[in-house]
Amino acid sequence: MSGKVNEQLKLRGRVLIQVPPVLTSPVKHALRILARDLEAVLGSEPEWVTDGPEPAQLHIRLAEEQDHCEARPEGFCFRFESGDDGSRLNIIGSDELGIVYGILEFSRRYLGIQPFWFWMDQTIERQEEIVILCEDYDAPQPKVRYRGWFVNDEVCLIGWKEPYPPTGEVWEPVFEALLRCGGNMVIPGTDLPRDGIHYKLASEMGLWVTHHHAEPLGAEMFLRAFPGKHASYQSEPELFENLWLEAIEMQKDMNVLWVLSFRGQGDKPFWIEDPSFDTSEKRGAMISKVIRRQYEMISAAVQNPVCCVALYGEISELYKGGYIDLPDNVIKVWADNGYGRMVSRRHNNLNLRVSALPAGGDGGKHGLYYHVTFHDLQASNHLTMFPGSAAFLKQELETAFAAGTDEYVLVNCGNIRPHVYPLDILRELWTAGEIDTDKHLSEFVSSYYASGREELEELYRSYSAAALPYGPNADDLAGDEYYHHPARRIIGHWLQHKEAEPDPGLIWAVGDLPFAEQVKGFETRLEAGIGKWRAWLERCDEVIRRLEGEDSRRAADQLRFHGALHLSGCEGFYWLCRSYGEYSRQRYPQAFVYASESMWRYREGLDVLRGSEYGKWDGFYRADWLTNIESTVQNMDTLRRVLRMNGDSPDFFLWYKEYLMPETEKYIYLENTHRNPLPDDELARRLKAYFLESQDIDTK
Structure with a gap:
């Protein structure tokens, strides 16, 4: 018998949890988190069983036909059963990441552990008993298929602890928060040493990994691998392709959103090192050729690869000008200007502010690369919270989704801790596709604060009004x-x-x-x-x-x-x-x-x-x-x-x-x-x- 209203499941002390006999790495990590959360709230670690006569109060498993759990990637549901020996909650996932999300939603919904508990220093209240109303739950499908963070300009995370590159002590709270936000992909850091654990741990915790647009396919930078060589694909195609092949081989068994791109060394246009490409036609033709070659190489090694192209900087301008030809099924990723407006980025003193959204009739799949923090040596916010208002974020993201950019959202999250509130706004937007900013703010404040909530809401709301305008545009606010x-x-x-x-x-x-x-x-x-x-x-x-x-x-x-x-x-x-x-x-x-x-x-x-x-x-x-x-x-x-x-x-x-x-x-x-x-x-x-x-x- 399932899910009757007014029936209750009561959890006290040592909770008995039935888990699958074979556990994948993402589920193991999620169970570790659940054990820690239960101990924090109820004072005891749970007991795990795979079978046995004693009835488990929680049962974590993959979906079966009779569950009527939505059959989609990452879907999950809660189904309650009651019998002579009491009630039981089934946490059911359509796949392993669905199970992970189900476990984390249980922690949020019934234990009160919020997505940014670690970064907000949430006060976790010890309780004698958790009383759960037995009402079945079906998780809604997120608005955005691929949603995640680019942990970029992460100097605070790098310098926080002594070991370099950062260890799991630094990365686990980052990836856990992202998963708790419903995120499923990550670029874990910027140009970190390749012997670090960041990519491996992200994958082990269930996240898709993706790449910086300056490091296509996640390959080694050419001049690192071949110091002294001329970094020109025209003259050294085999060396470039060997690096790409190595990257494909290393990652082919992981969930990867493959970034196809071609920029110069040091994240700048490639023609700076190869000035023979002196027209838009030549530049666009070379970028198109390289991207198609990368796509061919991935397709030969990976079945049904998910690929994207970052329309960032000069690549966006060339694409809009009609100079770049892309494979049909890649996700085209559009970028804001670093200050939250979906227009082209300012280059030194040049600020054309050309729209950075797909035009009507631009078919295929589209996504967003969006900054809530930025570093540009000018007016960006790096240590401080995004200076724009929640209403501004709502307008930009909802407008972008209306233009069809809802396949992919990658958020530049910086060092996490200073940027929690805007990151939580983006969590709501990539989940629901829209946001009631007042309702969200009230829920955000009540999730992390026990007193002074109305006054705190006013402070969060008025923060952007205090920001210093340095130019004529709504996004010209000083960080x-x-x-x-x-x-x-x-x-x-x-x-x-x-x-x-x-x-x-x-x-x-x-x-x-x-x-x-x-x-x-x-x-x-x-x-x-x-x-x-x-x-x-x-x-x-x-x-x-x-x-x-x-x-x-x-x-x-x-x-x-x-x-x-x-x-x-x-x-x-x-x-x-x-x-x-x-x-x-x-x-x-x-x-x-x-x-x-x-x-x-x-x-x-x-x-x-x-x-x-x-x-x-x-x-x-x-x-x-x-x-x-x-x-x-x-x-x-x-x-x-x-x-x-x-x-x-x-x-x-x-x-x-x-x-x-x-x-x-x-x-x-x-x-x-x-x-x-x-x-x-x-x-x-x-x-x-x-x-x-x-x-x-x-x-x-």
């Missing part, structure tokens, strides 16, 4: 890199004495203007941003003070962390711009004070990183090599040392004498007792106080 990469460019341009000409690397942000006007352009934008981030952070602190238990620590990591990095970066960059203004007027002591102010604010960003490293997160941000807040602090220290040489050199006593020494001492002091130069920080603080009193600077 953390905006406060650091342009700032370091300004310092370099300044100290290299290039002020007479614009910095070409800043034109994208402030225009092709004289350097002083470029700096002023940043200053104006930053001044407005400071007020918004300061107000948001004050509201955040008010809410956190009222939260209970572990909620305050969680909100500090998941909300305040982001606002504090924005505010410290925004203020640091602003005072750098003010310093240049004073320097231009040859007011070197004032420029020195403002440069010190800038460094102090940037240093606060480092304190934010360190403050978020505790317990299992110890060392998590030590490898901040991309935004690289520490580098900015060092750059500012260099700048203020140079500024001090403009007027306080060679004895580094002159500013003290001019501004700080009592008038009664200036003309009678003895040098042998008054020549110990003040350290930079102390001098800056005392000069700041002097200039504030004399109203010769402001530090609002």
Whole structure:
């Protein structure tokens, strides 16, 4: 008898679970997770049986005809039975990944373990008894067939633990979270050593593996394998094809989404190394030829391979221009611009913003490569949460799905921990194809927080409203890199004495203007941003003070962390711009004070990183090599040392004498007792106080 309403299944202590006699690797991993979850909630590990007289309370198995479980890849259902010896839950999968999803859904639905429990430090409540209402359940078919993460720019994951490449201790929580989100594919890292376990472990846990578009078929980079050779397919086709054959042989027994592509070494157009390809026709013909050859090679080794082509960068432009011919059944993957808008990516100062969605009538299967985090040396968010709103993500993804890009979604997930909320939005979208953002936010907050939920929802909702707009488009919102990469460019341009000409690397942000006007352009934008981030952070602190238990620590990591990095970066960059203004007027002591102010604010960003490293997160941000807040602090220290040489050199006593020494001492002091130069920080603080009193600077 199955699934009667009002009947209950009660789980206490040591739960008896019947499992298949032969366990595949993905199911073994899922059972390990289930055992850990049951122990966390009920206090005891379960007992596994394959048969026997004692009735198991849970039965995990493949679907049978009488289950009426939807016969599709990755399908699963729950079926309840009741008898004289009580009720039993059957967790049934149509295949091994269906079983994995069924086990993880049981953990979420009945044990309360949320998809990002590890990354959000969810509080797991111990319970004496779990009471389950016996209602059958059929999992809906996800909107997107292939859905997953590209663990890209993953420097925090790389630097978190000592071993390199990262071990299972780092990768297992990543892959578990992805599976809990219903994901089924992954690019596990970027250009990691091939002796790492990342690809093998991902496959063992049930995930399809796929590849970076710069590493077609997952093959070794040509110049790594053949240093000193000319990386040209035209001149070295056999060497390229040998690498592809090796990659195919290594992966042919795994579930693989084969990426077909042809880019140059170092993720750039191949014609940079082979300039004879000087027309779109020649370039498109070569890319088409290589992709077809790769497809032939895979098809010869793998039955019914799943293949995709990343229409990214120059390949997208050539495809739209009609210069690339692709095999009929490959998935064409379209990419956003790194800031969430489905338009072409900005290349340095060129920002054409051409639509990056298939045109009507472009047949075949289509998918998306989408960023919730990005690294571009300009304005992207890497350490901080996606600055766009949930409504923006909803609009972009639902519009893209309407254009037919629902076969494949690959999300650039970065280092996971800073990006949980937008990743959860994408989880909902690739599952249901649409999202009610208010309902989702309410469910998200209630899943991870026990107190202050309405106030926390407001903070998540208003985060994007505090973001600094740096351009005219809705997606032109500054991430953390905006406060650091342009700032370091300004310092370099300044100290290299290039002020007479614009910095070409800043034109994208402030225009092709004289350097002083470029700096002023940043200053104006930053001044407005400071007020918004300061107000948001004050509201955040008010809410956190009222939260209970572990909620305050969680909100500090998941909300305040982001606002504090924005505010410290925004203020640091602003005072750098003010310093240049004073320097231009040859007011070197004032420029020195403002440069010190800038460094102090940037240093606060480092304190934010360190403050978020505790317990299992110890060392998590030590490898901040991309935004690289520490580098900015060092750059500012260099700048203020140079500024001090403009007027306080060679004895580094002159500013003290001019501004700080009592008038009664200036003309009678003895040098042998008054020549110990003040350290930079102390001098800056005392000069700041002097200039504030004399109203010769402001530090609002």
